[in-house]
Amino acid sequence: MNGFWYKFFLRMARLCGPWLLVVTSRIIATGFFLFSGRVSESRRFYGALFPERGGLYHLWCAFRQYQNFTTIHLDRFLAERNDTTIFTSQGWEKLEGVIGRQGGILLMSHLGNWEMAARLLRRQKEDLRLLLYMGVKEKEGVERLQKEDLRRAGVTIIGVDQERGSPFAAVEGIRFLQSGGIVSxxxxxxxxxxxxxxxxxxxxxxxWLPEAPYIFALLSGAPLFVFFAFRTGKNSYRFTLSDPIAIRPHARADRDRAIGEAAQQYADLLEKRLREHPFEWYHFERFLQ
Structure with a gap:
């Protein structure tokens, strides 16, 4: 959906109530489910997650995945409208211990609502300095509005071109960490x-996972945390923070092994949480090789 129509539906929802956004977004999600070529990838993914179940169940899982994705737009609307998001936290004290000191790196995932996670961190600590790296597409509609909403919430955004990287973006992130900020x-x-x-x-x-978060941790010395925010009800969330993942190569030649072990730790945590929240997987591209 382009930005014009998204803004139009938001204005109508403000006049008529959130129910209009719920109905409209679910109809659109059903259309994507019926006509999008990505559904086959979702079926393949759920086939790997539930190998003991049949193809119809995997299709049903994909349908629920697409429908659940609409809650992201609803909760964003509610948060912008009256900021009444209810949340509980687990592990916040681990992050609080590094704020203003060596900084910290948050690994966010397309499992759960990472956008709401960023908002909730700012709610938990209003003066939190949070920098979020986000991909930038050539033509952005909803994504551009999403970035604008996060900036208004006090989050610093660095847009990363998905076609070509920039070393300056990495340098800014390292400096942010060294000043005691949190980089996601x-x-x-x-x-x-x-x-x-x-x-x-x-x-x-x-x-395949990106190597960048682990390189950031090595260069900055900042601890690396895995962060999730799962929906527990309408505009209600629980966020969890893992223990820090250590990356300690004994020598420069040992760096690749240390990064591989850290990445596998993250993958194991991601798989564990996925099994607990299978229909909050909002990664619609090919993930499994």
Whole structure:
């Protein structure tokens, strides 16, 4: 959906109530489910997650995945409208211990609602300095509005061109960490074929993860945390923060092994949470090799 129509439906929802956004977004999601070529990838993914179930069940899982995705737009609308998001947290004290000191790196995923996670972190600590790396597409509609909403919520956004990287973006992130800020990076999407990546095992398959978060941790010395925000009800969330993942190569030649082990730790945590929240997987591109 382009930005014009998205803004139009938001205005109508403000006049008529959130129910209009719910109905409209679910109809649109059904259309994507029926006509999008990505559904086959969702079926394949759920086939790996539930190998003991049949093809119809995997199709049903994909349908629920597409319908659940609409809650992201509803909760964004409610948060912007009256900021009444209810949330509980687990592990916040781990992050609080590094704020203003060596900083910290958050690995966010397309499991759960990472956008709401960023908002909730700012709610938890209003003066939190949070930098979020986000991919930039050539033509953005809803994505551009999403970035604008996060900036209004006090989150610093660095747009990363998905076709070509920029070393200056990385330098700014390192400086942000060294000043005691929190940097959030996507842990489960490789944007470009020439991007540095690391191979992990996931659901009995191979998968590729971006190497950048682990390089950031090595260069800055900042701890690396895995962060999730799962929906527990209408505009209600629970966010969890893992123990820090250590990346300690004994020598420069040992760096690749240390990064691989850290990436596998993240993949294991991601798989564990996926099994607990299978229909909050909002990664619609090919993930399993």
């Amino acid at each position: 990076l996507t842990g489960d999407i490789v944007w470009r074929s020439d991007q540095r990546k690391v191979r992990v095992s996931f659901l009995g398959h191979e998968a």
